[in-house]
Amino acid sequence: MTQLNRREALKLGGAGVAVAALAPAAAHAAPTPHFQHGVASGDPLPQAVVLWTRVTPTPESLPGSGTGPAVEVGWQVADDAGFTTVVASGVFTTGPERDHTVKVDVQGLRPDTGYHYRFSYLDAHSPVGRTATAPAPGADVASLKFGVVSCADWEAGFFGAYRHLAARDDLTGVIHLGDYLYEYAAASVVDDKNVRLHLPAHEIVALADYRRRHAQYKTDPDLQALHARCPWMTVWDDHESANNAWAEGAGNHTPGTEGSWAARKAASRQAYDEWMPIRWGQDGVLQRSLRFGQLAELTLLDLRSYRSEQASGPAVDDPARTLTGRAQMDWLKQTLAQSPTRWRLLGNSVMVSPLVLGAVTAKVLRPLTRLLGIPKGGIVLNSDQWDGYAADREELLGHLRENGITNTVFLTGDIHTSWANEVPLEAATYPVKPAVATEFVVPSVASANIDDMLDVEPRTVSLAAETAIANTNRHVRWTNLDDHGYCVLEVRREQVRMDWYFLADRRKPGTSVRKAVSFTSASGSQKLRRAWG
Structure with a gap:
């Protein structure tokens, strides 16, 4: 299968890409064939948070199989669910040596701020996740x-x-x-x-x-x-x-x-x-x-x-x-x-x-x-x-x-x-x-x-x-x-x-x-x- 081109990986916000905003009541997009295991985030810091997903680049690249190609997966963090204001983005290389999982420690974010994030592989996009950074160390949190x-x-x-x-x-x-x-x-x-x-x-x-x-x-x-x-x-x-x-x-x-x-x-x-x-x-x-x-x-x-x-x-x-x-x-x-x-x-x-x-x-x-x-x-x-x-x-x-x-x-x-x-x-x-x-x-x-x-x-x-x-x-x-x-x-x-x-x-x-x-x-x-x- 053709590997992801870096430019293609980052073209997530272009015409024809529709991303639904997450409603207050647990909206959750269905997994896609390439992103069968959803998305996750964790360990928030004031300027950083960990983002996670797993990509299935080929039908044979099953969890635990140890098979499949090395691929590049794009990721984006945005202020809005439509990804019109992207604040961070990049490409992560994964393969069978890490079971095709993707984990990015995104830096340079604003404290105490909610974000939307997603991943891409070829023409496929992951479900959209929501995350947030922690307040600044000196913040007076109510x-x-x-x-x-x-x-x-x-x-x-x-x-x-x-x-x-x-x-x-x-x-x-x-x-x-x-x-x-x-x-x-x-x-x-x-x-x-x-x-x-x-x-x-x-x-x-x-x-x-x-x-x-x-x-x-x-x-x-x-x-x-x-x-x-x-x-x-x-x-x-x-x-x-x-x-x-x-x-x-x-x-x-x-x-x-x-x-x-x-x-x-x-x-x-x-x-x-x-x-x-x-x-x-x-x-x-x-x-x-x-x-x-x-x-x-x-x-x-x-x-x-x-x-x-x-x-x-x-x-x-x-x-x-x-x-x-x-x-x-x-x-x-x-x-x-x-x-x-x-x-x-x-x-x-x-x-x-x-x-x-x-x-x-x-x-x-x-x-x-x-x-x-x-x-x-x-x-x-x-x-x-x-x-x-x-x-x-x-x-x-x-x-x-x-x-x-x-x-x-x-x-x-x-x-x-x-x-x-x-x-x-x-x-x-x-x-x-x-x-x-x-x-x-x-x-x-x-x-x-x-x-x-x-x-x-x-x-x-x-x-x-x-x-x-x-x-x-x-x-x-x-x-x-x-x-x-x-x-x-x-x-x-x-x-x-x-x-x-x-x-x-x-x-x-x-x-x-x-x-x-x-x-x-x-x-x-x-x-x-x-x-x-």
Whole structure:
């Protein structure tokens, strides 16, 4: 096939090219044969933003195939949907070595400005996307609003949460907290529990596998619509590589039959880099910070690449074990201490608040906890989250307390359920010893939760679990263990507010949504108040 001529690539605004403006309610152009996976943007800075697409130059150039020609893809950024005022443009060369993905870090843009963008190949144009830059560092920003999501299992449900977020016209961007995709093998058949099947059908291990799985997810129309609607800021959790991943392995990785973990980890990272609109942090790390004027700084954490293997019992207290890794912990503490913004938002893939049984007993019997085999914070229920790495959590929360760092908000995914927590310095003595932060845990977009796993009606078994959690974890202000959906975080000078939205039925493509509850935290308080629901 003839490659793109540079002049042709940039002739996007000429006569005969009609580009529809995006209406306020999630307008989204259908993919074209050359741009089957939509467009996306991410990691906005005051003068830059990352733009993404994938081109299919020939029918044989399928994701993960490693075949097809090297081609040149044009891109444009404009002030208007008709592209009459183009402010930046260029050509990106891509080929099978990067799975024909296109990623451009566009520089020289104006702060706090909305833009339209698109790509071209030969005579074909991609759908038009909308994006925006961040406010200037010193800007006095009145408010921000983010969609917050996690855990989108393709087989477990449709992505109605993305569709409803894409219908909004008030989002600064979307924060995705991990498990953007799942590595599992496909189910055997579509049924009540699996609404559609994964591709490839086997568990993904090699680079070609991860590329194909990313490509499949990006064919979802609701996912494409939300990517095209506003910039995303993402971190990974474990399923982007393998379940219960840690630095040197994963619970769902068997070296004897699946090769080395290092090779699989590298493959998953490469595919993530190719297929996601991210800008890596310094030295190529995933952890990074994004500022939004004087109002908020969003710090995105990598809690899989450096962590020690999961443990249980008293081992969770071992100071030699780490969740963040030393370098990331030092960077995080410095970032929090030096941030000039009013609010510090932490994109945090696993829950930081303690979730324990017997915390008071463990406190009273602390001299005997080793003999009794009880971690000093109580009986840990999930050692994959911060509970399993007590020394790291103690260091981070102690840093907040000792340095008078307030207005820290953890935004958390991973556990497919919804929580509003006041993060205590010490759970056993809370509230005598105060909270040092707040935490909002978002529901899954589609992945199974308590009632799904137990195959029971919602609000049956889960109610007993929620009562037990409330009785033994006084810092947990509210939880819901059943519903799927998304959250919307509003940040203002005087407070942050998180709204939870729940889907009627994740298994139905056109499912409705309802607003369930809202919690606020006033500036300087580290306390939560139920504001609605």
